[in-house]
Amino acid sequence: MNYELRVNPIACDAHGLCAELLPEIIELDPWGYPILLSASVPQSLVDHAKRAAAACPTLALLVGKAQ
Amino acid sequence: MTELALVTRRSPDLRLPRLLAGISYYSVADLRDHERQYGPLPLWGTAGRRRSGRLIDIVDAAGLTGRGGAGFPTGRKMRSVASGPGSAVVVANGAEGEPASCKDRLLLTRMPHLVLDGITLAAHAVGAREAYLCVHGQETGLLDALDDAVAQRRAAGLDPAPIRVTGIPGRYVASEQSSIVQYLNGGPAKPTFSPPRPHQRGVHGRPTLVNNVETLAHLALIARFGDRWFRGIGLPSAPGSTLVTVSGAVARPGVYEIEMGTPAGQVVMLAGGPAERPAALLVGGYFGAWLRAETAWPVPMCHAALKAAGGAMGAGMVIVLPVSSCGLAETARVLRYLADENAGQCGPCMFGLPALADAMAELAYHGGRRRALKRVASLAGLVAGRGACRHPDGAVQLARSALRAFEADAVWHDHRGPCPGVARAPLLPVPGDADWDWA
Numbered sequence: 001m002n003y004e005l006r007v008n009p010i011a012c013d014a015h016g017l018c019a020e021l022l023p024e025i026i027e028l029d030p031w032g033y034p035i036l037l038s039a040s041v042p043q044s045l046v047d048h049a050k051r052a053a054a055a056c057p058t059l060a061l062l063v064g065k066a067q
Numbered sequence: 068m069t070e071l072a073l074v075t076r077r078s079p080d081l082r083l084p085r086l087l088a089g090i091s092y093y094s095v096a097d098l099r100d101h102e103r104q105y106g107p108l109p110l111w112g113t114a115g116r117r118r119s120g121r122l123i124d125i126v127d128a129a130g131l132t133g134r135g136g137a138g139f140p141t142g143r144k145m146r147s148v149a150s151g152p153g154s155a156v157v158v159a160n161g162a163e164g165e166p167a168s169c170k171d172r173l174l175l176t177r178m179p180h181l182v183l184d185g186i187t188l189a190a191h192a193v194g195a196r197e198a199y200l201c202v203h204g205q206e207t208g209l210l211d212a213l214d215d216a217v218a219q220r221r222a223a224g225l226d227p228a229p230i231r232v233t234g235i236p237g238r239y240v241a242s243e244q245s246s247i248v249q250y251l252n253g254g255p256a257k258p259t260f261s262p263p264r265p266h267q268r269g270v271h272g273r274p275t276l277v278n279n280v281e282t283l284a285h286l287a288l289i290a291r292f293g294d295r296w297f298r299g300i301g302l303p304s305a306p307g308s309t310l311v312t313v314s315g316a317v318a319r320p321g322v323y324e325i326e327m328g329t330p331a332g333q334v335v336m337l338a339g340g341p342a343e344r345p346a347a348l349l350v351g352g353y354f355g356a357w358l359r360a361e362t363a364w365p366v367p368m369c370h371a372a373l374k375a376a377g378g379a380m381g382a383g384m385v386i387v388l389p390v391s392s393c394g395l396a397e398t399a400r401v402l403r404y405l406a407d408e409n410a411g412q413c414g415p416c417m418f419g420l421p422a423l424a425d426a427m428a429e430l431a432y433h434g435g436r437r438r439a440l441k442r443v444a445s446l447a448g449l450v451a452g453r454g455a456c457r458h459p460d461g462a463v464q465l466a467r468s469a470l471r472a473f474e475a476d477a478v479w480h481d482h483r484g485p486c487p488g489v490a491r492a493p494l495l496p497v498p499g500d501a502d503w504d505w506a
Contacts, residue, residue, distance in 0.1 A: 007453075008260045008455070009412070009413035009414065009415065009416075009453060009454055009455050010258075010259070010260050010412045010455050011260070012413070012414060013414075014414050029414075029415060029419075029449055030418075030449075031414055031415070031418040031419070032414070033414035033415050033418075033453070035449075035453070
């Protein structure tokens with residue numbers, strides 16, 4: 001099963017937790033908003049991605065199955 | 068006289084003008100003028116050759132694409148709305164957000180019934196029981212005139228699905244389709260995160276067809292004269308005619324109806340030709356792109372060809388920049404406007420666009436320190452693709468195209484400082500800019 005990451009840019013408030021929890025895929029821009037280095041999540045990072053999504057205070061990070 | 072009109076209606080001229088055939092300089096086309104010009108609203112039933120699904124087939128066969136900027140195939144959009152659950156909603160988007168475009172306004176003020184016919188036909192085709200016609204709320208005169216036109220049609224029993232004329236806020240992002248849907252649902256006129264897209268779940272949670280008013284006006288003619296008539300002009304890959312707004316340094320700025328695929332240079336000549344030696348054309352409006360005049364001149368006005376040339380068709384604007392103007396200064400003013408018009412929702416757009424506008428302004432008006440050019444390029448890369456809507460992407464496309472089209476200029480500015488062109492009076496219309504001469 002392939003997983004994908006998305007950010008809801010309207011909900012995101014630049015708390016930056018996602019970049020702490022998933023630095024392999026997420027970087028922060030100069031204003032603290034996440035930049036996804038890749039949309040697809042490697043198998044080894046799926047659990048970390050789910051944890052990062054659950055930790056987001058505004059639930060702006062979305063992990064879903066790739067279409 | 069009547070006989071003549073009847074003949075015109077049965078075998079309509081393949082050539083131009085089509086949408087603008089009934090236009091009068093002196094008056095608004097009322098229902099009677101409209102029917103005299105184009106014939107009555109054709110009846111489409113629910114069965115046989117004139118069933119509602121057949122109308123969508125004909126729109127498909129005609130190859131009509133959206134005239135609001137994205138250029139999406141209209142038939143495909145109608146089909147996906149029609150196949151959604153329950154009854155649908157039709158929204159006609161007449162809130163022309165582009166400051167340099169006035170084709171939608173022209174249609175709505177001079178020939179509203181062509182657009183209203185299109186709304187009713189679209190509503191019938193997708194199975195909608197309600198329809199909205201959205202224009203800018205501050206245009207009270209236009210709202211009143213459209214209300215009158217709708218009332219005239221109600222008296223004639225023309226529109227089975229009632230059409231509500233609705234004013235929406237006049238901001239740039241308010242006319243984005245998800246903004247309109249959210250506003251009609253009682254929320255702010257700001258873009259939403261998708262999916263769901265309006266064709267899946269839009270107004271009142273129903274499948275919603277959002278179309279530009281010019282697209283609907285074409286639909287009104289296709290329903291009368293057929294797909295083969297529509298394809299009689301234009302390119303096989305981009306058939307029909309389209310409205311363009313030509314402005315800047317041309318002799319006769321205004322709205323013109325052209326065949327799809329007319330070279331951009333010929334469109335400029337249609338508007339009386341350049342008033343000064345042209346340096347570049349801004350094609351597609353503020354979400355479009357700058358192209359050097361010699362590059363743009365032979366490029367056919369259609370989505371595919373303009374995209375291949377590094378430009379965009381947008382809603383069909385062509386603005387001629389003379390050699391005496393500074394393209395970087397013009398771009399800096401527009402970027403400032405686009406930055407101010409962001410919806411304040413998405414961080415990258417909220418912070419990134421003002422930073423991009425600052426960097427472009429530094430390059431245009433100060434420069435000379437060999438750092439602004441690099442900064443514009445890196446900010447453009449940082450902002451693109453990171454908003455809920457395409458607002459930041461459009462601004463980035465404009466900024467990048469300026470660096471390409473005015474490459475030598477940009478290096479001059481970056482190394483030595485502003486060129487003499489920055490002192491020239493601004494050319495591109497930017498609402499709220501005191502320097503721009505609105506007369």
